[in-house]
Amino acid sequence: MDWIVENIWIVWLVLMLLFVTIEMLSLEFTFLMLGIGSAIGLASGFLGVPWWAQFLIAAAASVLLLLLVRPSLLRALRKGADPAKSNVDALVGTTGRVIQPVTEHSGQVKLANGEVWTAHVADESETLTLEPGTPVQVQAIRGATAVVIPTGRNAS
Template sequence: MDWVVEYSWIIWLVLILLFVTIEMLSLEFTFLMLAIGSAIGLLSGLLGVPLWAQFLIAAASSVLLLLLVRPSLLRLLRKGADPAKSNVDALVGATGRVVQTVSGHGGQVKLTNGELWTASVAPDSTATSLEPGTQVQVLAIRGATAVVIPAERNAS
């Protein structure tokens, strides 16, 4: 037991390196807070605090960091995220015109972005089929099919 007390700084360094390594793989700031808490435990050990108190100090500081600092860091990290929708999410709400008669089972629409999509009429739509030239709006994307409604319905 004397060896553990005498070389506790090695245990702290190993924990810090382990937590930093895991943090580099996860990038969610949890293990960073644990690493900082371990560093505080290491500092308390270098100041002569007993081993049991070092662990209590490290645990308490880690919990405080997780509760107080981590949420702010996550907010700052996500602050610069691009709010623009992309891929399929960008198509929901898009408008277009029917190219080939669209029913509940199939058809084609050309969206305003120029893409040609297989389409079906939304099940809750009052229209059972949409003729070519009809203005439509995309409600959802299911697989490779755009679920559409007549654009007039959305205007009301």
């Protein structure tokens, strides 16, 4: 125990390296704040603070960083995110045409992007069966099935 108390700076260095390594894998700024708290604990040790107070200082600094700094960093990181929808999210709202009769349980549609999807009529639709050539709009994607409603517009 005496060796640890005399060489507490090694413990702080190991903690900082561990937290920064975990942060590189998670990218959520949580472990970065803990690593900075550990650096503050190390700095307090260099100022002659007892080891138990170093841990209290590091813990308090980490909590303050998590509560005050991390939310701002996350907002700044996500501010530049691409607002464009992709994959299945991009299909919601897409128009298309029925190519095989679409009922409450089965059917096929060809979407404006050229993809052919299995489909069924949305529960809230007044029409229970859609005939081939009927223009539709995708309301949702459930698994590999497009949930569609008929539209009055011409779809491609």
